[in-house]
Amino acid sequence: MSGPEGTPGQTVGPFFGYALPYPGGDTLVPPGRDGAIRLAGRVVDGAGAGVPDALVEVWQAGPTGAVVREPGSLRRDGWSFTGWGRAATDPTGAYSFTTLRPAPAVAGGPAWFAVAVVARGLLDRLLTRVYLPDDPDALAGDRLLSSLPDGRRSTLIARPGPDGYRFDVVLQGDRETVFLQHRPGHPG
């Protein structure tokens, strides 16, 4: 380690609701738009209860697979796809995004959303991936997924739903979501 030491995380606490969520945060594209899908689910605690004071953020490629370099996530113009969204959970722990299906970053690879989760009671933010279930061959060839034990791999794969995909973030327990820690030293 040659650089400065990192600033620790802290819980988002209970009172972010008037500060972080904003109108349109969960609407990366308008629901009626061509190709619009829904990514929805619940944030669940170790007792299976919904977490009503969590915040879920998605960060994703667009339909070409390229990283989007477009401002305007906080004040959406209704046309520009920025690739980033934020949704607070409701009293049952449910969240929902309207967005576009991400294309794979690498041809032949699987498509996934990058996801960050914060909540009261959670002392640091968690990162994970939500894989789309549509291409089994691509999922089978994925480096992260194939490194995971059988019982855990499926926690990262969304289920198809009538209007898109369902994905539950399980903070603790039998179906605990696989959370990720990115190796430092990449060119970012």
Add this chain to the structure above:
Amino acid sequence: MIPTQREISDEIASLDGAAGAQPRLDYPPYRSSALRHPRHPAVVLDPEGVELASPVFGPRDVGELDADLTIQHRGEPLGERMIVTGRVLDGRGRAVAGQLVEVWQANAAGRYIHQRDQHPAPLDPNFTGTGRCLTGPDGSYRFVTVKPGPYPWRNHRNAWRPAHIHFSLFGTAFAQRLVTQMYFPGDPLFPLDPILQSVTDPAARARLIAAYDHDVTQEEWCTGYRWDIVLSGPAPTVFEGTGR
């Protein structure tokens, strides 16, 4: 039985000094963490695709005035007016330029405008307590606000949070996403607070505490605090000792 401060302080003492520059996710003195911490360690991987980048924010997202929490209403908020400023750096010490910084805080009396905050301290009609800015080319951020008060919470009996400002930050890559809290120097509530103490390495804990800076203080106007933020992404030991 609602635990006493003494019981919580004993638990804090028994866990203090354990390795870890990040908070322990499984930290029993913070009671709400019990069912909300993963039991598995995080899976380490090389970032790919969008993980190597961050969302882009621009002047369309954040207005010039959004960084002044004292001008959002007709009158001036009550309390100690102050500037909080610093630089946002990545783990190699490079400036994180043009990125989003969001803050929220209680008012000078220790009350949030959030409807779930039932602390019987006065609301301030001239203070909402939220702000945003984009970092400058040198990674600098700057907010004008009032000093938040400490406030009670229900983790244990007679539990009080030290005064703090909540910060949300983006870096140049997704893994640098940081949500944290900034504290003020010399607060007597530090050793009693399970949220601050969940960072069990004292040197790391100290990095959450701003410095009073007289060069930031402005004559006949306000006091000044400086707090630099380093978005290193998680250290390899982040999940160490989480009950495994």
